[in-house]
Amino acid sequence: MSTMKKSRKFLAVLLTVCICITAVILPASAYEPDFEVPADEGVFLMSLDTGQVLYEQNADKQMAPASMTKVMSTIVALENCQDLGEMVTAPSYIYDEFVGINVSTAGISPGEQLSVKDLLYCMMLQSANEAASIIADHFGGSIESFAEMMNKKAAELGCTNTHFVNPHGLDADGHYTSPRDMATIAQYALGVNGFRDICTSTRYTLPQTNIREEQVVVTTILMQDEYRGGDLYNPYIKGIKTGTTDNAGRCFVSTYQRDGENLLLVVMNAPNTDDDDNQAFTQTQQFYDWAHNNFDLETLVEKGSVLHEVKIKQSFDTDVLILTAASDVTLLLPSGADKTAVQYVATLDDEEIVAPVKKGDKIGKMTLKLGGETIGEVDMLAEKDVKGSTILKIADAIHGALSSTAAKIILVLVILFILVYILFVIRSINLQKKKGKIKRHKKYKL
Incomplete structure (x- = not known):
């Protein structure tokens, strides 16, 4: 397995763990948005800085993702692409499924040649469905095979409520994800080389091809488009992907960067109104405003700060080992929250700490709890080196050997044996002395 594949697998596992971290538990009112959220809507709002979940609704419900599907398609393409400049010819068969239906496209014609990079921008910015299918055919050999690659990646990321049957997200049986899984996929995507540049762009110029002249494609994320967004424009919105179908409703997965805080939000199945009012955008704005106004990043533990002291054995240097924090602990807390209410619970890796110990050795962990919840x-980590003592090690070994019941019984028997032996020796000596006196007495008598 290559180093790159190993790092991706590790990142996938790490992300899965981070997504599962429990949010700060405080009174429920601190977590209730001050606006209405439709009951059928799927929502997952989390901090990218801490992994905390600030709000969720129907987070594990399987829902149609619409064009948010293209996030996974882009991941698979980027991770299997050796050269973004590689030219791809659009196969004619991929257009068959689009006949007679109204779908978003970039106007790519059968036989047209574009680079992989061009196709990815068409797919992510203008949500071009034919671009997604061309990508799928190129990297998977067929739509079905590419969908299998997408599902394999989803499983690798730990997604349990996700299954893809196409690369573009048009409604289909067996094609679904959940808000939580979509957040996992999006967060992973942000770490894939090249993805962030694509999804945060608002326009891209397609060079002249073998069929048409130069063309500009534009983003469907009006919230990040300063020129086309109007009142929807929000300078803190940074990608990622919209989606809309009859079955999926209005969908939007996005990130938000403001004042050092980084949030990720998934909105699925928002009302699909007939007018131009995109309820997914409206909900996104409301959730980000709510989070920004009601939560603050607080550093509760600083890297290197003293967390705990423990006794250490078998060293003449010291009998106390100071433990320090391996990293900062920064969490989003409701504005005005009492930080003194946080409990710090130390857990050691071993029951006894024995020298030698090196500076930086992991000795245990400190768990932060609030309201009984982690x-x-x-x-x-150990603050400094502590040398061990061979003499104390031997002494402890002897003490340990003698601490068992069996050892104590044996020791008593040995002592008794020694005492009996001593008495026997003394008695023997006395007898010898007595015999000597008798012999001398007889001699004098003769």
């Missing part, structure tokens, strides 16, 4: 963890 809100964060940090490893505790």
